[in-house]
Amino acid sequence: MERRDAVRYLVGMLAGAATQACTPLRILTGSFPANFKNDPELVDQTLRAFGAAVIPGFEGTGRASRALLDRRFPFARYAGFFASDLSRRARRLVGDARFDLLTIAQRTAVIADGLAGDGTTRKLYRGAIYLTQLSIYSGMYDDDAGCAFIGFQGRYRGDVISYADPESFLPAPLTASGNAA
Numbered sequence: 001m002e003r004r005d006a007v008r009y010l011v012g013m014l015a016g017a018a019t020q021a022c023t024p025l026r027i028l029t030g031s032f033p034a035n036f037k038n039d040p041e042l043v044d045q046t047l048r049a050f051g052a053a054v055i056p057g058f059e060g061t062g063r064a065s066r067a068l069l070d071r072r073f074p075f076a077r078y079a080g081f082f083a084s085d086l087s088r089r090a091r092r093l094v095g096d097a098r099f100d101l102l103t104i105a106q107r108t109a110v111i112a113d114g115l116a117g118d119g120t121t122r123k124l125y126r127g128a129i130y131l132t133q134l135s136i137y138s139g140m141y142d143d144d145a146g147c148a149f150i151g152f153q154g155r156y157r158g159d160v161i162s163y164a165d166p167e168s169f170l171p172a173p174l175t176a177s178g179n180a181a
Helices: 003-021 023-029 034-038 040-054 062-069 074-094 104-115 119-138
Strands: none
Touching (some): 034 040, 034 074, 040 074, 040 104, 040 119, 062 119, 074 104, 074 119, 104 119
């Protein structure tokens, strides 16, 4: 074997081993299945299922995946890799099943496994959870809708400058007549 061929072979082996073991290298080299790179619908389905797992009572509409795929946020660069990692962990933990077809308990176990991974994987999973929760609870993409989960009624509509129940914010009266003394 010539020296050049030996070096190529060694570099190929090291690159292959590194991309399987190290999350940052897998991200940089794009070492994840091509269907997650080329099929935005598959990525969207996976991320909607992720949203349903991290938001209790959430139905999994496109609102959760929208924030994770929004190009204005840095996470969008990693969305395909993240969806493929969820799928890979689901296959390893549950068997031959797609992440979006798992039960909520199984999805939660897959996410917990990701949160127990290496430092980069933990950051990726925590960022996805935070961004998903932020987009749902804040009504980020629909100011009028608000969020029924936390009692947020949506944006100020201009008709009344008050709360629906202002008494809940006031202290109890000191006397029976309501006066201080």
